[in-house]
Structures are given as C-alpha cells and as structure tokens.
Amino acid sequence: MSEWASLRFQNVKKSYDQKTMVVQGFDLDVAKGEFLTLLGPSGSGKTTVLMMLAGFEDVTSGEIILDGEPLTRTAPWRRNIGMVFQNYALFPHMSVGDNLAYPLKLRNMPRAEVTKRVEEHLELVELGDFAKRYPGQLSGGQRQRVALARALIFEPSIVLMDEPLGALDKKLREQMQFEITRLHQRLGFTVIYVTHDQTEALTMSDRIAVFNEGVVQQCASPSDLYERPANAFVANFIGENNMIGGTAERIDDGKATVRLASGATVTAQASGLHGPGPCVLSVRPEKLYVQPTAHAYDNEAPARFLVRHYVGDFIRYFFELGDGSEVAVKALNDPSAPTLAEGQDVTLAWLSQDGFAFPPPGAPQNAPAPLTNETEEELSR
Numbered sequence: 001m002s003e004w005a006s007l008r009f010q011n012v013k014k015s016y017d018q019k020t021m022v023v024q025g026f027d028l029d030v031a032k033g034e035f036l037t038l039l040g041p042s043g044s045g046k047t048t049v050l051m052m053l054a055g056f057e058d059v060t061s062g063e064i065i066l067d068g069e070p071l072t073r074t075a076p077w078r079r080n081i082g083m084v085f086q087n088y089a090l091f092p093h094m095s096v097g098d099n100l101a102y103p104l105k106l107r108n109m110p111r112a113e114v115t116k117r118v119e120e121h122l123e124l125v126e127l128g129d130f131a132k133r134y135p136g137q138l139s140g141g142q143r144q145r146v147a148l149a150r151a152l153i154f155e156p157s158i159v160l161m162d163e164p165l166g167a168l169d170k171k172l173r174e175q176m177q178f179e180i181t182r183l184h185q186r187l188g189f190t191v192i193y194v195t196h197d198q199t200e201a202l203t204m205s206d207r208i209a210v211f212n213e214g215v216v217q218q219c220a221s222p223s224d225l226y227e228r229p230a231n232a233f234v235a236n237f238i239g240e241n242n243m244i245g246g247t248a249e250r251i252d253d254g255k256a257t258v259r260l261a262s263g264a265t266v267t268a269q270a271s272g273l274h275g276p277g278p279c280v281l282s283v284r285p286e287k288l289y290v291q292p293t294a295h296a297y298d299n300e301a302p303a304r305f306l307v308r309h310y311v312g313d314f315i316r317y318f319f320e321l322g323d324g325s326e327v328a329v330k331a332l333n334d335p336s337a338p339t340l341a342e343g344q345d346v347t348l349a350w351l352s353q354d355g356f357a358f359p360p361p362g363a364p365q366n367a368p369a370p371l372t373n374e375t376e377e378e379l380s381r
Helices: 046-054 096-106 111-124 140-152 170-187 198-204 222-227 232-237 373-380
Strands: 005-015 021-031 035-039 061-066 081-085 158-162 191-195 207-212 215-220 242-252 255-260 265-270 277-283 299-310 314-320 326-332 345-350 355-358
Touching (some): 021 215, 046 081, 046 158, 046 191, 046 207, 096 140, 140 170, 170 198, 198 222, 207 222, 207 232, 215 222, 255 277
Parallel strands (some): 158 191, 265 355
Antiparallel strands (some): 207 215, 242 277, 255 265, 299 314, 314 326
C-alpha cells in the first residue's frame, strides 16, 4: 500500500449470478481525509462497491484493505465504518440524543463520555437543543444532520454515504451539501460518497470515480473530469455535451483532424484514437460561440438556428448542422447573448483545445465481462 493510502481496493470483483461481473477488477487507493465520490448511472456498480466496503455484500474476489488490515473476512460491525443512508435509518422510538448515544453504548463507552460526545456532536450539526425530540418531529434536513452526527460520533476510520441527500428537495440538498463539506473540511474524516447527481459530485468531491457497467471509466478531480474526459462516456455523462459524429482523417502530436458528418473539417484533442477512422467529436455547449464574436477560436462550422430555451441565468440555443444533427450552445443571459431569427444561418466557432475526438461509444471494453476460467475458479472457492 502506498504511504498516503488509508483505503485500498485490490482487483475487487463482484458477481451475483456467477455469470456476469457487475464490478470488474476495481483498483483504487483512497487517501486519509479524502472525499471520494462514486458516480454513475443506476446499475453501474457504484453502490455495490460501497456495500462490499461496508460488509453488507461479499467480495467475489480481490481484497479491500483499511488502515493496513484486510476487511473481506471482517464482520461489518468490526470494521469501524460509519454509514449515512438516504432514508436516515434513525430509530423512530428513540430520541435524537438516544439515537446518537446508541453506537457508543454498543462500544461500552462510559456514561459520562457518552453524554459529552452526544452534546458535542449535536452542537457540531447545529442541533444542540434537539436532544429530546424524536425523528418524527424533525424536518428531512434535520434528520439527515442527526444521521450524519451518529455516523461520526464513534470516530470511525471512514464514513460511507449512500445517496444521503436523495430524499431532500433542491434547496435542502444544496444546504446539506454545504454542511457535509463544512464538516469534512473541519474534521478531516475520510468519505466514500455514492450519488448519481453530477452537480453534487462536482461540488463536494476531491476526486470522482465514474462507473459504467462495472468498470471505472475515469477517476480524477472534478475539474479534470469536466475539462479532460477520458472517453466519450465520461464526456457525455458529466455535464452537458455535444456529441457530433465524424471521421478522424489523421492524428498528429495528439491532435486529430476530423471531418464532421456535416462536411466541415475541424481539429480536436485526440483521446483514445490510434489512427484514422470513425470518431465522435465532443464540445461542451458553453465552449461554443455564435459568430460574429470577440472570442478567440480556430474551429468553425456552418449551422442553422432552430430555437432557444430561456433558463434564467443562461440561454440555451439549438442549431442544426448540415447533416441534420443538432448542437446546443449555452450563453450567459446578458447583453452579449445573441439575438437570432428562426432559420437564420450562422457560424459556430470554438477552440480546438475545447474539443475532444473519441472512439465511438459502446466499445467492447465498456461492457460487463463474461466469466473467464480464472474467474470461475475464484467463484468456486
């Protein structure tokens, strides 16, 4: 284990039916105090990884190591892991204070220390006067704060959060994102956080591991994921993106010359392309400009304006390229926002550094792997 890692996944695999791996060869080191988010669509394997770490699911093969100790044969209650669930999992018949005291009493902590910690952690989540209330008397946000305090109160090695804000409305979600981030920065505990909400992941995380069909497509900082996606799946899954079909005609020094299906020839950063052939060009809507513009650019393509959608702080414009494919452009809602007539011919412009040429999505390596002879032996053990 590297010196900085407090948690390590070593070639962890999981199969439920002994036919298909739902988690395939998961390898990852997590630093002490890091906030790592597992992000992906439903069924991508992210929650399964969390459940294996918690001990609620068995590992088919591989090893999970926490603070130098293997976990796969350790009972869940001996792993010193805190957990925060979407549905709070508070005991309804216990007061808030008793809910927080419960994990401490299980550890036979002295009564005076229990009382002290309950008071401290209620103050920590700004619920100091709520010790005698019951979960049913609290709002959703307050219940989630209690659940968070209970997960932290016994000083776990790591805190797992499984879609903890999924039951809250938008405003409460944003408030709790801030609260969790504040507590993480103040206390420095290690977090493994599962969500399918991209904005939540980008806002809160030190690193994000993007899952698809049991495979980690990319693990990087939020800015790296957004600005430098590793493949077409990550580019399309994280934020908004225009995915435009084309053909890479040549590749020189990491740059691809791409002829779009509409006929325009542009340049982009080559990612995963090893030679000429079909590709998909990825350009984010906010990186595109409508000519004439004062912005610098070195790519352009003719387009026809279709419609605009007013969103409030920005305006989303839709255009059609020569082959009929649609492209979206996002512009701030300010005096520089373009005024266009339906059917108007325009030129869309962007920088080559903001475009990525990927192999077409759906490559075989992204599909769930069938069992090999080696894996069948692992399952039979």
